[in-house]
Every structure is written in structure tokens, then in C-alpha cells.
Amino acid sequence: MxxxxxxxxxxxxxxxxxxxxxxxxxxxxxxxxxxxxxxxxxxxxxxxxxxxxxxxxxxxxxxxxxxxxxxxxxxxxxxxxxxxxxxxPADLKDDSPIGSHSAHSIGLYLDERQATPSQRRALNREYERSAHPGGRRLGEVWEQVRSRV
CATH class of the missing domain: 1.25.10 (Leucine-rich Repeat Variant)
Known part of the structure; x- marks a missing residue:
């Protein structure tokens, strides 16, 4: 062995x-x-x-x-x-599909990004609506959320 x-x-x-x-x-x-x-x-x-x-x-x-x-x-x-x-790390997760992560992984991502409660809700909504696995790049979704909320 x-x-x-x-x-x-x-x-x-x-x-x-x-x-x-x-x-x-x-x-x-x-x-x-x-x-x-x-x-x-x-x-x-x-x-x-x-x-x-x-x-x-x-x-x-x-x-x-x-x-x-x-x-x-x-x-x-x-x-x-x-x-x-x-x-x-969040920067590494940015290049992966949002729906390929677990909900826990998304939560850690939001913690590292220091997301506000409204940003958390918005990104979690996008996560729930996404294909699982798959979807848009997480970093792209985060940038969109940040610019709106």
C-alpha cells in the first residue's frame, strides 16, 4: 500500500x-x-x-x-x-456559471464581496432563476446586481 x-x-x-x-x-x-x-x-x-x-x-x-x-x-x-x-475565493468563482455553485458557495461569495442585504436578495433571486448547473458567469451577474442595487 x-x-x-x-x-x-x-x-x-x-x-x-x-x-x-x-x-x-x-x-x-x-x-x-x-x-x-x-x-x-x-x-x-x-x-x-x-x-x-x-x-x-x-x-x-x-x-x-x-x-x-x-x-x-x-x-x-x-x-x-x-x-x-x-x-x-470570490475572484476565482467569478469565471464560473452561477448555477453550478451550491447555495452555500453563493453565500460565501456574497460574504467575501461584502454584499448588502438588497444585493444578497437580488443575487440569490438570479441564482434561483438560473439553470442548475449552468447559467451566466457569476462575476457577470454580480456586476449587474451591483450596478442595479
Whole structure:
């Protein structure tokens, strides 16, 4: 299973970082899916750069925003996955379809944008009316809402 005595499901932060360095891709994939590890481990896994591990990082809602930004810079499907992550920074979410986000993701977006109550209502109305998944770019909808409300 691994080239290390560590287990990807258990261990101290240092043991998990060591496993990321010495284990196999499957170990790193399991680590990338965890929600209880420190940001240093997410950064290390992103730096190692194995495609399946990167996709798991992009999909993991515990992945920190700065790591998602790094993943999005790689382009393609990886960027799409990173933009749709609930934890993605607002600027990253701007380029994704509004209806492809969860309601929770939209709420976090509005928090980061420091939306007023009327802007929240307007954007939530647009979200509810949108195709799911799909719709217009979130950033485009936000700009429209900001200019009206």
C-alpha cells in the first residue's frame, strides 16, 4: 500500500507530510481528500503535481483558497474544478456559471464581496432563476446586481 509505515488516514501533521513525500500516488490522493489537515500539506500535495491528486485537491472543500488559486492557474478541467469549489475565493468563482455553485458557495461569495442585504436578495433571486448547473458567469451577474442595487 505505501512505502512508508504511516497511514494516510492517521498520523501527526509531520507524519502526513512525510507520507506525502515518500508514499505512493494513492496515499497522496487519500491525503488530498482529507478535511482535517493543515494548509502546508495541501501546498505540498499541489507542488508534487500528480494529476489525480490535483483534481482531488480541487474538489476538496477543505482546500485553502490560495491552493485553489494555484490549481486554477494550471487551466483546463483543473481550473474549472477549482473555481467551483465552495472554498474558492470570490475572484476565482467569478469565471464560473452561477448555477453550478451550491447555495452555500453563493453565500460565501456574497460574504467575501461584502454584499448588502438588497444585493444578497437580488443575487440569490438570479441564482434561483438560473439553470442548475449552468447559467451566466457569476462575476457577470454580480456586476449587474451591483450596478442595479
Amino acid at each position: 505505501t512505502n512508508s509505515s504511516s497511514d494516510p488516514q492517521n498520523g501527526s501533521p509531520q507524519q502526513l507530510r512525510d507520507l506525502a513525500r515518500t508514499g505512493d500516488e494513492h496515499d497522496r490522493w487519500l491525503l488530498a481528500g482529507r478535511d482535517d489537515v493543515d494548509s502546508d500539506l495541501f501546498i505540498l500535495l499541489a507542488e508534487i503535481g500528480e494529476e489525480d491528486v490535483l483534481v482531488m485537491l480541487a474538489r476538496n472543500t477543505a482546500t485553502p483558497g490560495p491552493v485553489l488559486e494555484l490549481l486554477s492557474e494550471r487551466g483546463g478541467v483543473l481550473a474549472d474544478e477549482a473555481r467551483l469549489n465552495t472554498n474558492a
